[in-house]
Amino acid sequence: MKEPTFSMTDISSLAASTDAVILVGGKGTRLRPLTNSIPKPMLPVAGYPFLQHLLARIRAAGMTHVVLGTSFKAEVFEEFFGDGSELGLEIEYVVEDEPLGTGGGIRNVYDHLRHDRVMVFNGDVLGGTDLNAVLQTHVDHDAEVTLHLLQVADPRAFGCVPTDADGRVSAFLEKTEDPPTDQINAGCYVFQREIIAEIPAGKPVSVEREVFPALLDRGARVFGHVDQAYWRDLGTPADFVRGSSDLVRGIAPSPLVDGRHGESLVDPSAAVAGGALLLGGTVVGRGTEIGGGARVDTSVVLDGVVIEAGATVERCVIAAGARIGARAHLCDAVIGEGAVIGARCELNGGARVWPGVQIPDGGLRFSSDI
Structure with a gap:
């Protein structure tokens, strides 16, 4: 039987009777060395x-x-979230001993589900779609699976997911130079629990390449919820920095930073000297010190970092405990925990410095006019 449409007054009951599953098993290799020790x-x-x-x-x-x-x-x-009670949640944890892929990872949590409806999230994606609207679309269409589909300006770099006039998914297409639709899979799904039960247990399965095409082949009710909401995969340093900046500036939504948007987000324990410029949605962590005349633009600066006077840091991630010397220039770089970049060094264009590495004053210059 088709579930009734929920009004705004009872939409919370729809969400309350939905399990949330988040897949967070990846190693994050594209963000090394940041992910050497932190998921x-x-x-x-x-x-x-x-x-x-x-x-x-x-x-x-x-x-x-x-x-x-x-x-x-x-x-x-x-260790960090515990049972979730401090966040108003009940959190359970299910560990994959061997990588199971997206479909296998969803199947692996089946025994912990409580409801007949399950919303699945990719733990790499920073999104802004209306989650209640996705759930409403699922219920309105009496769907077995609903996918959040994102409209993008250039879908050629993505697999495309066309839908018919009723919103029903008609195909899952690989990347092509001539895509028939601007709709791409945004990595957020709503499943009826019985569909998850059908995924083979204990083996690697791709939900995109195996589960969804098989559902279409048998005529299952698979629908799309299409929008143009904020969406960014934080898998690369550039996207990681941009996603953080967008949160600080209010471009990407999060209840955690509501009302605190601006050009920077500085921990109260940090020390920022006069004349230092913090721009572009920069984040400055606990106990960090930024010297006079330093310029930090669109960057993520973690805890206990020292950026000395006159240094320039643009579109970078500086891990905890690192030190950036006076008048050093860093652009599009990732600096590992406890690393030291000496005074007047110059690192550009994707440079990555591993934890604990020390570069002496003037020891490295990389620029077009060297």
Whole structure:
């Protein structure tokens, strides 16, 4: 029987009777060395672990039961979030001993589900779609699976998901130079629980390449919820920095930073000297010191960092305990924990410095006029 349409007054009951599942098992190799010791979803973004922003959005939508599908450094998640009660949530943890892929990861949490409807999130994605609207679309169409589909200006770099006039998904297409639609898979799904039960257990399965095409082949009710909401995969340093900046500036939504938007987000314990410029949605962590005349633009500066006088840091991630010397210039770089970049050094264009590495004063210059 088709479920009734929910009004705004009872939409919270729709969310409350939906499980939230977040897949956070990846190793985050594209963000190394930041992820050498920290799972990607636990990296600080706009002053909080990235995953906490997603959990806050889930709670704001009205969902309260969350299952995390973990693998790499699984213990870190439970140590930080515990049972979720401080966030107004009930959080359970399910560990993959071997990588199971997206479909296998969803199937792996099946025994922990409480409801007949499950909303699945990719733990790498910073999104802004209306979660209640996605749930409403699912119920309105009596769907077995609903996908959040994003309209993008250039879909050629993505697999495309066309839908018919009723919103029913008609195909899953690989990347092509001539895509028939601007709709791409945004990595957020609503499943009826019985569909998850059909995924083979204990083996790697791709939900995109195996589960969804098989559902279409058998005529299952698979629908799309299409919008143009904020969306960014934080898998690369450039996207990680941009996502953090967008949160600080209010371009990307998060209940955790509501009312605190601006050009920078500075922890109260940080020390910023006179004449220093913080721009572009820069984040400055606990106990960090920024010297006079330094310029930090569109960057993520974590805890206990020292940026000396006159240094320039643009579109960078500076990990905890690192030191950037006076008049050093860093652009599009990732600096690992405890690393030291000497005075007057110059690092550009994707440079990555591993934790603990020390570059002496004037020891490295990389620029077009060297």
